[in-house]
Amino acid sequence: MGTTNEPCIICDDIAIQRGDTTIWSHGTFTIPRGTVTAIVGTNGAGKTTLLQAELGLIPLSHGTMTVLGGAPGTTNGRIGYVPQSYTSEIDSSLTAEQSVLLGLTGTRFGFHLVSRAQRSKALEAMEFIGISDKAHLRLSELSGGLRQRVAIAQALVSDPELLMLDEPLANLDLASQRTTVHILRKLNRELGMTIQVVAHDLNMLLPILTGAVYLLDGHPHYARLNEVLDSKLLTHLYGTEVQVVTTPQGDMFVMPGLDDLDPGIRDMHDTRELARSHQHAKHTTTHHTHTQTGR
Numbered sequence: 001m002g003t004t005n006e007p008c009i010i011c012d013d014i015a016i017q018r019g020d021t022t023i024w025s026h027g028t029f030t031i032p033r034g035t036v037t038a039i040v041g042t043n044g045a046g047k048t049t050l051l052q053a054e055l056g057l058i059p060l061s062h063g064t065m066t067v068l069g070g071a072p073g074t075t076n077g078r079i080g081y082v083p084q085s086y087t088s089e090i091d092s093s094l095t096a097e098q099s100v101l102l103g104l105t106g107t108r109f110g111f112h113l114v115s116r117a118q119r120s121k122a123l124e125a126m127e128f129i130g131i132s133d134k135a136h137l138r139l140s141e142l143s144g145g146l147r148q149r150v151a152i153a154q155a156l157v158s159d160p161e162l163l164m165l166d167e168p169l170a171n172l173d174l175a176s177q178r179t180t181v182h183i184l185r186k187l188n189r190e191l192g193m194t195i196q197v198v199a200h201d202l203n204m205l206l207p208i209l210t211g212a213v214y215l216l217d218g219h220p221h222y223a224r225l226n227e228v229l230d231s232k233l234l235t236h237l238y239g240t241e242v243q244v245v246t247t248p249q250g251d252m253f254v255m256p257g258l259d260d261l262d263p264g265i266r267d268m269h270d271t272r273e274l275a276r277s278h279q280h281a282k283h284t285t286t287h288h289t290h291t292q293t294g295r
């Protein structure tokens with residue numbers, strides 16, 4: 001793990017062009033180390049493009065970017081990446097352990113060359129993620145949630161300083177989403193790992209986020225979470241009425257604006273009702289999403 005105080009990402013007036021189209025431009029921001037950052041914006045705003053630029057997979061058309069102290073692409077050995085399409089990219093006949101080992105060997109061939117040290121590293125990553133008992137199961141035998149945890153273990157096995165995940169909560173049920181968020185919290189809090197998460201729905205991630213890169217009007221900006229959790233900003237960002245609701249307990253939610261809803265529906269979902277049902281949910285189920293303010 002890096003001990004330097006140097007920021008994880010430094011961007012100076014960056015832009016990306018694909019063909020004749022500028023995807024985004026004028027990005028000048030810094031992401032500190034040890035943070036958990038959401039990357040948010042509407043469909044096609046260029047969230048995945050930002051991760052790809054950080055990995056040096058797409059060249060900048062303008063400006064400069066430093067990732068973990070080096071040019072994009074030169075520090076990829078210290079980055080773990082869980083792509084959006086992880087399920088379609090893994091050979092489902094592999095066992096969970098073989099799949100995790102790919103994070104060290106980088107190839108699906110030559111498993112006989114895997115060293116004892118590499119196997120123990122893979123086991124360590126699976127234990128951290130809570131899937132060591134699934135090591136010998138084939139990916140085809142695992143649920144979507146477990147397959148995703150295998151993908152995270154594969155990204156972790158090389159002890160990255162920065163972990164990037166592209167929409168890791170999409171297509172997961174609530175319990176699997178909570179498990180994923182819990183894993184990310186552990187990685188950040190216990191190992192000090194810097195994390196970037198592309199996400200459409202912020203609520204589940206709110207308890208662990210420290211900031212966000214938001215792609216607004218064709219420009220990427222970074223802000224601390226309390227600045228991003230602003231109804232006007234999020235309404236502009238998503239292009240639809242969004243409200244940030246704070247419960248009497250200080251928990252925050254991002255939700256569709258009540259003004260757009262039918263008055264009957266609004267009556268059923270007013271803020272106090274939400275707070276009451278949230279309190280009830282806190283005592284009766286593990287499926288609530290909330291955060292404390294002040295991160």
Ligand SMILES: Nc1ncnc2c1ncn2[C@@H]1O[C@H](COP(=O)(O)OP(=O)(O)OP(=O)(O)O)[C@@H](O)[C@H]1O
Pocket residue numbers: 018019023041042043044045046047048049050
């Ligand atoms: N290989 C490519 N060549 C040219 N343009 C591309 C390519 N891949 C993506 N784009 C365009 O770049 C823009 C940004 O795409 P990107 O996938 O980064 O957006 P996103 O914010 O991650 O979207 P989503 O939320 O839908 O996943 C889109 O307009 C897309 O059409």
